[in-house]
Amino acid sequence: MSLALDPSRPEDAFAWVERWSLSVGRESVPLTVAGGRVLARELSCLKDIPAHASCACAGYALQAADTTGAGAYNPLPLLLEAEAGPIEHGRALRVADGDPLPAGADAVLLCEQATRFERSIEVTSTLAPGDGVLLPGMECRKDDELLQAHRRLRPQDLALLGMAGVKEVQVRPLARVRVTVAHRSAADVLIPMLTALIGRDGGSLLPLQGASQQTNMISALREPGADLILVAGGTGYEEDDNALQALQHCGEIDINGVCIHPGTGTVLGQVDTVPVALLPGSALACLCAYDLIAARLLRRLSGKQAPWPYRRRRMALTRKLASAIGRLEVARVAVDGDRAEPIATAEGRVLSTAVRADGFVLIPAQSEGYAQESLVDVHLYDEYD
C-alpha cells in the first residue's frame, strides 16, 4: 500500500476525533488535590448542609425577642453567659463565626450591634429570628443536587464538599499520553512544548521515550498503558517515513494528511483501540496540529467539556487576512483592545509568530479569507480551561 500523503478534509479529521468515546473512567482523589479536576458523576446531598443551625457571624447568640425595641437611644441589657449552654430569656453567649447555634437562641447579634461590659452587653439593634443564623439545609437540602456531573471543580466547590462531609471525590482520570519524537534533534524543542500542552488539556504524560529507529517506534506504539499516543516528527510524505511505516505495521492509518495549514502532514490512526496522532516535526505545524486535533481528542478522553482548547472572542480585523482555498488556515493575530492584527504571513512557517501572537483565527477551507474590519473569532493563546 502506498503511504503517499492523501490529505483529508478538516471535517473528516474532526469527525475522527469525535468517534473516540468520552471518558467514562473515574478515580477517587482527596479533596485537597481535586481543584480543577472534572467530576465523574453528579453528587447529591446526603444530608442537610449545614446539618444543624449555626452562627453565620461572630457575635452574641440570643433570643431575638429580647432585642425588640433596642436601638442606639434605647440600649437593652442582656447578661452574658460565662460558658456554652442553652440560652435563656434575657441572656446572651459570645459565639464565633461557624459555631453551632446554642439551644434556645434564634439569632446572632454582630459585635458592633452591642456595647460590651464585663458580664453583660447592651444591645443597640433589633433582630428578627434567623438574623445571623445559618439554618439547616440553607447551603443545600438533603437529596438536592450538590454538584453536576462533568463540573470542573472550583475552590469553593471543595469547601461545599467539605461541609457535606466528603473527604474524597470521584473524578475523571487524567488520560495517559505517550509521546515519542521520531528524530532526536527535535526532542529538545517539541518535548517541553508538548508536555505543557498535554498538562493543560488534562493529560498525564507517560515516561518519555526517545525512539529514533523504526524498531523503537514500533515498540513505542505497541507498549500498553496509553490512552493516546502522539508521535512528533517522522511524518513526511513518502514511503521512507518511519512513523508512518511503523503505524501501518502496528495498526491502522485512518487519515493520511489533513488539509490544515500549518500541519498538513498530520496523520491519524490507531493501534488496537488506542488513538494515534502523528504530528509534524516543525514546531509551528506541530503546535497547530496538536491544538486543532490532538488537544480536542485529549479533552474528550479526559472528560473536559469545552471541545476547543482556547477561549474565543469576537474581534474586528485591522486588515484583510488572505488564505488559499482548500485548506483550513491557522492565522496568527496580535490583539490590541478589541481588534485583531494579522501577523505577517510571509513568516508563515516560523514558530515565533505564535510566540508573538495573542491568538489565532481559523479560516475555513472554502474561504479565501476575511476583509478588513470583518468580525472574526480569535482563539486566545493565554485563555483556556
Place this chain on the structure above:
Amino acid sequence: MSLALDPSRPEDAFAWVERWSLSVGRESVPLTVAGGRVLARELSCLKDIPAHASCACAGYALQAADTTGAGAYNPLPLLLEAEAGPIEHGRALRVADGDPLPAGADAVLLCEQATRFERSIEVTSTLAPGDGVLLPGMECRKDDELLQAHRRLRPQDLALLGMAGVKEVQVRPLARVRVTVAHRSAADVLIPMLTALIGRDGGSLLPLQGASQQTNMISALREPGADLILVAGGTGYEEDDNALQALQHCGEIDINGVCIHPGTGTVLGQVDTVPVALLPGSALACLCAYDLIAARLLRRLSGKQAPWPYRRRRMALTRKLASAIGRLEVARVAVDGDRAEPIATAEGRVLSTAVRADGFVLIPAQSEGYAQESLVDVHLYDEYD
C-alpha cells in the same frame, strides 16, 4: 490595647497589599516543567535561530533555478541523490521537515509538487530561492529580544527556548504560603478550598499545621520559611479571639477589619517582614477575603502580572443590584450569554451562592448598587490566569 474591630476602607487594604514588594527572586527550572511559570528576566537571543538554513517542510531540496518554467504541463526532471551531500545543478535530495538545508540547495519542493520515480523526480512547480527554507535568524536574530521579562511561559515559548539551546530557564519562585486554620472543625472545609486557590495564584503550600491553641498559633506565626501566612478562622471581633491575640503578640496588626462584605473580619498585619492575613472562618467570607486581598498579595509575591485573580467581562444586569453604603460588596451573579443575573442576596452568607454563581460584581463602598440594565464588570470564577 483593644483588639476591637475597627474596619478600614477597602482602599486602605488594597494599599497595604501594594506596600509589599513584587517578587524579585529567581530559580532555575528545566524547560519541561516551565509551562505557566513567570519568566524572571528578559531573555535575548545569543545566536541566530535557526543558526543554519533548514528545511521548512518535508520534500526535495534543490536549486530553485532548476525548476524555472516547471508546471503541470511542463514537468522538469531532476536526478535524486541517493545520500545526503551537496546538491548540484540538476539534482534533488529527499529531506524531512526540520533537516538542515543541504549545501548547494536554496529551496525545498513539497512532495506534492513533484512526481516521484525510483531514482528521479519530475518537478511540476516553479520555485523561487528561499521557498520551503527557514533562513538563519528567521525565528529570532542574534541579540534581539527572545522573550520579555514577566512573561507567563506558553507551550510555544518553550519550543522557541529549545531552539535557542536553552535547557533551563530562570523563573520567579512560587511564593511559599503557610496556612493555619484556627478551629479544627473548619479545616475540612477551608483547607481544600485554600489549597486550590493558592495553587491558582502561583503559591506553594507549606506543610499544613492544624493549630487550635494560641500557643500553636504563635509557633505557626513565628516559624520561618514562609513568604505569606494565612490564618483562617479565629478572627472574631473581641479580645478572646486567639488569632488576633497571637498576631498582636508575635508581630503587628496593621488593619483590623476591612469594610468588605462578605469578609469584614479580615485582619492584615505582619510578623517580622512576612505579611499575615487573618481570614474569616465562614467559607464564603473566607473566599471573598482571599480573592479580594490575599490573592492579590500572593500574585505580587509570585510575580504574576494581572493583579486580580479573575478575568473580567462587561455585561448588563438583568435586574437591580442593591448594596449598603459603606462597604465594598461582593455580589455573586449567574451569567447567561452577555447578561448577568444577581443571585438572591437573602442568602448572602451562604457559600453555595458562590458555587451556583458564574462570577461576581464588586459594588464600591460609596455606591448603593446598580440599576437594572447597568453595565457592570463581572469577575468570572472559571476564568483566571
